[in-house]
Amino acid sequence: DAGVTQSPTHLIKTRGQQVTLRCSPKSGHDTVSWYQQALGQGPQFIFQYYEEEERQRGNFPDRFSGHQFPNYSSELNVNALLLGDSALYLCASTRQGHYEQYFGPGTRLTVT
Amino acid sequence: AQTVTQSQPEMSVQEAETVTLSCTYDTSESDYYLFWYKQPPSRQMILVIRQEAYKQQNATENRFSVNFQKAAKSFSLKISDSQLGDAAMYFCAYRITTTYSQGGSEKLVFGKGTKLTVNP
Numbered sequence: 031d032a033g034v035t036q037s038p039t040h041l042i043k044t045r046g047q048q049v050t051l052r053c054s055p056k057s058g059h060d061t062v063s064w065y066q067q068a069l070g071q072g073p074q075f076i077f078q079y080y081e082e083e084e085r086q087r088g089n090f091p092d093r094f095s096g097h098q099f100p101n102y103s104s105e106l107n108v109n110a111l112l113l114g115d116s117a118l119y120l121c122a123s124t125r126q127g128h129y130e131q132y133f134g135p136g137t138r139l140t141v142t
Numbered sequence: 143a144q145t146v147t148q149s150q151p152e153m154s155v156q157e158a159e160t161v162t163l164s165c166t167y168d169t170s171e172s173d174y175y176l177f178w179y180k181q182p183p184s185r186q187m188i189l190v191i192r193q194e195a196y197k198q199q200n201a202t203e204n205r206f207s208v209n210f211q212k213a214a215k216s217f218s219l220k221i222s223d224s225q226l227g228d229a230a231m232y233f234c235a236y237r238i239t240t241t242y243s244q245g246g247s248e249k250l251v252f253g254k255g256t257k258l259t260v261n262p
Binding site: 070071072073078080085120122124129130134135136 | 146179
């Protein structure tokens with residue numbers, strides 16, 4: 031039973047560029063959440079997707095957008111990258127109505 | 143607004159000893175979930191233990207147990223018989239849910255974490 035997977039593992043981008051991160055949820059899960067974890071901080075909620083719709087959004091600008099596909103996988107897109115976007119991006123999945131979120135290994139994004 | 147505070151940026155413990163990590167939270171809700179997550183250097187966030195607020199009994203998972211004080215809004219994690227593999231960042235988290243009319247979603251609010259070092 032595969033857990034939550036994310037790709038790529040690491041990514042280096044330049045300011046102003048755009049990036050897409052990908053997440054495949056754990057088998058049987060239908061809900062995907064994205065978190066940003068800056069160095070030395072706890073994860074911060076970006077948004078959650080269920081039934082291909084954004085259900086809730088954290089305090090992040092519109093440069094952060096996402097998508098969920100019919101197979102429940104998800105993408106996180108960040109436009110016009112800033113140095114401050116450098117962080118570990120975590121994807122978590124759950125099954126609607128269940129309380130436990132399972133996390134992926136994350137994508138380390140470095141913006142130079 | 144719901145907040146989670148971990149007042150100990152770093153803790154250390156001798157192998158086989160017991161250590162307690164502190165967490166306090168702020169909420170106006172009466173029913174909620176609290177979690178402790180472990181994040182080793184591999185970065186994978188792993189669920190250690192959970193507590194449902196409506197349960198008075200403290201949760202226990204093998205060597206891990208919590209001291210849940212609902213009135214004080216305190217949720218500490220006790221690790222008994224510490225092992226070298228317990229060394230990691232530990233995050234306390236609070237689960238916030240919205241009603242179906244508000245989207246029927248949930249999110250976790252995390253503290254800043256406590257770095258636990260286990261000395262041989």
